[in-house]
Amino acid sequence: MISKLRLITCLLFSIPISVYAQQEKVRWERVYTGEDSIIEINASSLKFEADHILRATFRTLLAKPERLQAKSEVNYKSRLETITFALAPRRYRFEEIDWLDASSKVVQSYKAPSHGEWRALKAGGFMERLFNAMNALHPFGSWKVLAYRFADGPAKPDDTSATRLIGTRVRISSEQAEVAEKICLLPTYQSRTYTSKEFARDLGVELKALGVELDYAESITIKCKNGWQPVQSILIQLPRDEMLMLWDGLFFVLGKREPFQIAQPGTLRLRTPTQ
Numbered sequence: 680m681i682s683k684l685r686l687i688t689c690l691l692f693s694i695p696i697s698v699y700a701q702q703e704k705v706r707w708e709r710v711y712t713g714e715d716s717i718i719e720i721n722a723s724s725l726k727f728e729a730d731h732i733l734r735a736t737f738r739t740l741l742a743k744p745e746r747l748q749a750k751s752e753v754n755y756k757s758r759l760e761t762i763t764f765a766l767a768p769r770r771y772r773f774e775e776i777d778w779l780d781a782s783s784k785v786v787q788s789y790k791a792p793s794h795g796e797w798r799a800l801k802a803g804g805f806m807e808r809l810f811n812a813m814n815a816l817h818p819f820g821s822w823k824v825l826a827y828r829f830a831d832g833p834a835k836p837d838d839t840s841a842t843r844l845i846g847t848r849v850r851i852s853s854e855q856a857e858v859a860e861k862i863c864l865l866p867t868y869q870s871r872t873y874t875s876k877e878f879a880r881d882l883g884v885e886l887k888a889l890g891v892e893l894d895y896a897e898s899i900t901i902k903c904k905n906g907w908q909p910v911q912s913i914l915i916q917l918p919r920d921e922m923l924m925l926w927d928g929l930f931f932v933l934g935k936r937e938p939f940q941i942a943q944p945g946t947l948r949l950r951t952p953t954q
Contacts, residue, residue, distance in 0.1 A: 707738060710812040716741045718809070724761075725816045727868035727899055731766035733853060734774060735813050747778060747787055756781040764810050766854060767865060769800040771810070814852050818899065818914065821936040822849040822922065827929050841929055849933060856901060863903035871898045 707719040717740050724736040737760045744754035755778040764771045776789040800806055813819075824847040850857040856866045873896045875886050886893055896915075915923040920935035 708812075708815075710737070710809065714742070720809075720812050720816070722816050725813055727870045729867065729869060731865060731867060732763060733766075733813065733868065734761060734763040735816070736761045737809060744781060753786050754781075755779060755786055757783070762806075762809065764800065764813070764853075765797065770797040771800050771806055772797045810853075818922065819852050820850070822851070822933040823847060823936050824849070824924075825921070825932045825934040827931045841931075844931065848936070851901075856903070867900075867902045867904070869900040869902075871900065872896070873898055 705724075706722045708722050709717060710720050711718040719738045719740070721736040721738070725733065726735070727733050739758040739760070741756055741758075744756045747753045747755055757779045759775075759777040759779070760773055761775040762771055763774050772791060772795050773789070774791050774795075777785045778787045780786050798806075800810060824844050826845065827841045847859050848857070853868075854865055856863045873881070875894045875896075878896055879885050886896060914933070922933040924931040924933055
């Protein structure tokens, strides 16, 4: 059985996070409520890239149709925006925008060029508010170890090193990751989609052996440059705000400690590149 310190270290600093395919379905969550519009985030759209890049899709629903431009006769009722955020330095840019009419038909689209404009993410600004909304999505948040079990059989009564991990705190955000007293500032995240064959080949375990009846898995790798050298671990999302962590033949169940509240009252007007 691995030591507590080794397990905690590896849990944080090399975590591919696999989620159920059902989580890929569009699920909108309210971010902001205003007099003229509301803004929602697609909770399953959060993706990570190298160099501390993350992106998500937001939807703005207008109370009344508005014209695309001052001299245009075309109106739109909602807007879908894919926004990319760079953490170092703190910047953002609009990757894709679709304007839709009252029947949800796209009336105009925008796609950023490969070297599109980056804008500063100002502290206290409304773009930071959208950025904070992403930090309310899975896998971000505060977790704790609830229980453990084996992949190939029942737990053994003498597994005291694993038992001592029950209650350990795990906190994950875009800019910091923390397990117990270990903190990693600005970890690197990377999204990847595994087929069932790739998952078995690279990770040495079948998805079905984990109780997941899927033919693919969405994963996120977390790395830290603070001198840690862990091996690989897996987290699988479970119902009721739980995640299942696979490590060295053991499954550790992580439960959510603190729910996020991201809906806020007020008025928010988001200026986009073509307006």
